[in-house]
Amino acid sequence: MNELDGLSRTELNKLLAVLLLTDGSVLKKEYGYHTFRLLTSENSKPLHLIFRELCLKLYNKPPSFRRVIRTGNYKKQPFLFSELFYSRAWEEMKNLSPAFKTSPRYNQTTREYLQEPQPDISFLLNSSKKIRGLALRLWFDFDGSLSPAVSLKRKVENKNGRTYEYYQVQISFSWQISETNPILVKQLIKLCNSLGLDAKLKKDKRKWSGFDGITLSSKNNILKFINLGGPLTNVSITKNSKNFYGITKKNMCLSVLNLIKHKYSLSAHFIKRDNAEKYREDLKKRIINLILKPHSVAAKLTDG
Numbered sequence: 690m691n692e693l694d695g696l697s698r699t700e701l702n703k704l705l706a707v708l709l710l711t712d713g714s715v716l717k718k719e720y721g722y723h724t725f726r727l728l729t730s731e732n733s734k735p736l737h738l739i740f741r742e743l744c745l746k747l748y749n750k751p752p753s754f755r756r757v758i759r760t761g762n763y764k765k766q767p768f769l770f771s772e773l774f775y776s777r778a779w780e781e782m783k784n785l786s787p788a789f790k791t792s793p794r795y796n797q798t799t800r801e802y803l804q805e806p807q808p809d810i811s812f813l814l815n816s817s818k819k820i821r822g823l824a825l826r827l828w829f830d831f832d833g834s835l836s837p838a839v840s841l842k843r844k845v846e847n848k849n850g851r852t853y854e855y856y857q858v859q860i861s862f863s864w865q866i867s868e869t870n871p872i873l874v875k876q877l878i879k880l881c882n883s884l885g886l887d888a889k890l891k892k893d894k895r896k897w898s899g900f901d902g903i904t905l906s907s908k909n910n911i912l913k914f915i916n917l918g919g920p921l922t923n924v925s926i927t928k929n930s931k932n933f934y935g936i937t938k939k940n941m942c943l944s945v946l947n948l949i950k951h952k953y954s955l956s957a958h959f960i961k962r963d964n965a966e967k968y969r970e971d972l973k974k975r976i977i978n979l980i981l982k983p984h985s986v987a988a989k990l991t992d993g
Contacts, residue, residue, distance in 0.1 A: 692823065692921065693742060700820050703812060705743045706785045707824045710808055710873065711831035712736070715782065715789040723779040725752070727771040729831075732935065735922035736831060737771045744773050785812045791870045792897060799897055803871075810876045814883060821884055825914075826921040828877070832902070833866045834926075835911070835941050836933065837948060837980075839973045841965055844958075856965035858972065859956045862945055864905040864914065865891065869898045877903050884917065886910050908949050915942045932977050944980040 693701065709715055709725060716724035727740045737754055744752050752773035758765055782789070786809045793802035813824050838861050846853045868874050874890060881888035881903065887910050893901035905911055919942040926933045926941065933941065949955070957972075959965035 692918075693739075693746065696746075696820075698747065700816070701743060701746055702781050703785060703816060703820055704823060704827060705740075705747065706782055706789075706812070707810070707827050708736075708740055708743065708831070709782070709789050710786065710791060710810065711828060713740075713789070715779065717779060723775060723777075725773045725775075725778055727752070727769075728757075729769050730927050731756070731767045731769060732925045732927065733769060735924045737769055739827070739830075739922050740771050748773070748775050748778070750775060786810065791868075791873060807872045808870060810873060810880065813880055814876070818884070821880060822917045823921060825877075825880055825884060826918055828866055829914075830920050830922050830924050830938065832868060833864070833920075833938070834930075835862065835864045835938065835945060836930065837862050837945060837976055839969050839976065841969050843962075854960075856959045856962050857956060858959070858965050858969045860948065860972070860976070862908060862911050862949070864911050865902055867902040869896045869900055869902070871898050871900060874898075874900045874903060881905070884913075886913055911945065912949060915946050919943075933980060936981065941980065948976070948979075 693704070696704075705725075708727070712727060712729050714726045714728075716726065725744075727737060729736050737752075741751050741754070744750060750773065752771040754769070754771045757768050757770045759768055787806040788808050790802075790805075791808050793799055810824075813821055816824070840859050840861060842857050842859070844855050844857050846855075866877060868877060878888045878890065886905060887907065888903040888905055891901045891904045892899055905914060920938040923937050923939060925935050925937050928934050957965075957968060959968065
């Protein structure tokens with residue numbers, strides 16, 4: 690993790706705070722110690738490695754690490770678990786954010802939770818561009834996703850008094866960071882804006898807050914994120930992805946970068962719907978195969 694080299698203690702603390710606000714947690718002082726914890730899916734070991742490196746740089750002490758099995762709603766699903774006990778760990782964290790609990794828990798209502806001190810990342814907004822970029826990339830490693838999609842749309846145009854109907858098959862890209870806490874969502878948008886990224890709020894009525902995070906929709910914004918450095922670790926895509934489980938987010942960014950470069954392959958037009966649907970299915974298969982084999986992404990999608 691060479692990108693952490695040369696950072697000050699203050700800067701390292703800010704990145705650790707980001708980690709704890711994503712898939713981490715903070716237990717306040719018990720038996721003379723504070724506890725930092727990280728719980729992730731089984732294929733997310735790179736996230737634990739960066740947690741370990743931050744703890745070593747800040748406290749000269751590695752966290753414990755083990756594989757655990759959770760039951761109940763998780764149906765004996767395996768997880769990775771890291772934990773650090775340190776007597777003064779909370780002192781620097783509390784100066785960055787007054788709270789690290791990002792959502793209501795157990796029988797707590799939304800109203801009760803929102804009356805408590807809320808997590809806050811305003812400490813990032815006044816940081817250098819380098820730290821803001823590293824923080825966004827780290828957040829993406831934990832809670833971010835990027836994937837291509839192939840859509841088919843019916844189009845109607847009027848030219849010279851005549852109506853033309855056709856079908857457009859187009860490749861689009863979905864970039865998202867999942868987050869439900871209202872304050873963090875709004876501050877993440879500000880963080881993106883400070884880096885020249887036009888992030889939008891994503892709503893979802895099924896979530897406790899009505900928010901589901903932030904998105905970048907345009908290809909230019911996604912390219913800007915990739916040019917910031919993309920993912921910070923070698924974390925892999927989780928089982929939530931049907932087609933791309935197991936490949937690294939870095940490889941996904943590389944593949945999307947190459948797909949965007951094929952400007953003339955991103956959209957095609959057809960008079961007959963049947964032809965458009967056949968092309969769409971074939972294109973979807975080509976994209977999946979190309980991403981699963983990153984070395985061949987540079988092949989033209991229209992070949993074959």
